[in-house]
Amino acid sequence: MTATLSEAPPATAPARGTTGRQRLVLVVLLAAQFMLAVDFSILNVALPVIGQGLGFSLGNLQWIATSFALCAAGFTLLFGRVADLLGRRRVFLTGLAVLAVASLAGGLATGPEVLLAARVAQGLATAAVTPAGLALLTTAFPEGPLRDRALGLNGALMSAGFTSGAVLGGLLTDLLSWRWAFFVNVPVALAVLLVAPRLIAESRPRPATGGGREGGRGRMDLPGAVTVTGGLLALVYGLTTAGERGWGYPPALVALVAAALLLTAFWFVERSAAAPLVPVRVLRRRTVVWGNAAGLLAFATETSLVFLLTLYLQRVLGFSPLATGLAFGVLGAGTVLGGVVAPRLIGRLGSRGALLAGFLVQAVATASLVLLGADRAWLGLLLAATFVGGVGNMLAIVGFMVTATSGLPDDEQGLATGVATMTQQVGITLGTPVMSAVATAAAAGTTVLTGVGWAIAVNTALVLLAGAASALFLRRR
Structure with a gap:
């Protein structure tokens, strides 16, 4: 039985140590999360070189980063819920496969269009892999010291990945080529794809019993998905554009107003939905x-x-x-x-x-x-x-x-x-x-x-x- 806020975790959870299989699962999941964290910052140093090599104009150069950030943030909540419904391991492995293909395409790109398409695919893959991987991690360890330790290691490696991505991007660009900032993802993703299916069991929700909290959980809340995804996309676009063009820039203001309206609509949609994307009781x-x-x-x-x-x-x-x-x-x-x-x-x-x-x-x-x-x-x-x-x-x-x-x-x-x-x-x-x-x-x-x-x-x-x-x-x- 899962513990709630008012219940203590099972008495055996704090005392039980990690098994060898749990340690291997942790290594695989942490490797994937570290790679995703590196991916956020690895191209920052290389942007001017990429722009010169592929013919990006100065005004369009920021879209190499923005296209990734839009998808990574805008679709995260949706894919987190999809992982609950379809299975966390399935979404995790599918996202990694898309990331490997997108990284290979980005490294081989010969024009701006292909590179931006690869960055969009990388962002979508990140939006799928990150919450699914974290959910696999939290469900692999019981709530208490073991989960706290796993989340601590995950947080440390993700933060170190953000920091080291800039250093690694600079080294790869100076010593080899900016293309290796994309290629470096491919062997890591393939290694995880080979190992993970043998170590990580599928994690999926219990069948819905109807009428209770779980009733209708097998359906997707499309109005909620549209409003929250659209709201997050508008929010990220508005923030990044305002940072680059100024807070008085009209498209940025329009995007931020649209984000506020869509996210407000999302709240009201979730209050009346039969199978909400995010139940209001959770948001409260x-x-x-x-x-x-x-x-x-x-x-x-x-x-x-x-x-x-x-x-x-x-x-x-x-x-x-x-x-x-x-x-x-x-x-x-x-x-x-x-x-x-x-x-x-x-x-x-x-x-x-x-x-x-x-x-x-x-x-x-x-x-x-x-x-x-x-x-x-x-x-x-x-x-x-x-x-x-x-x-x-x-x-x-x-x-x-x-x-x-x-x-x-x-x-x-x-x-x-x-x-x-x-x-x-x-x-x-x-x-x-x-x-x-x-x-x-x-x-x-x-x-x-x-x-x-x-x-x-x-x-x-x-x-x-x-x-x-x-x-x-x-x-x-």
């Missing part, structure tokens, strides 16, 4: 609502801080893109340490305690960066603060993931991980344009350093806000 759970709100700010603040520090390192201190990527290696090391420490901290303080501790550490580390000056002697402070901030941010991210997926039955884990993955994608998309707008406004008539300093101060305030909201709204009943 404190752990789901406030856990995901904390996760949104955790991802938004840290990814936007990387953007601000990239401006500082390159525009103020004069570092090259590759040197900048290497400097962020300490951030990756901090996130790995945070992912290792997080399960132990959750065991002692609970997921709410981990969220509070993580946000507090991240806020202190981020606040110290306001002191950065125009001399390279400040590099030591930057490296120390990003390492410590990475530890704190990963504590918060693992705390968010445990909070947002706890207390739900196994047949709703695809839904829970889909919502959590959607939160992650929107947070990554949201942070940079907001902080860019703050930095640009503050730097008007002054210097880049002044703009970065003010944006870092706003970033710190958002981290403190996330910690305060977690303390207030995730209190034990």
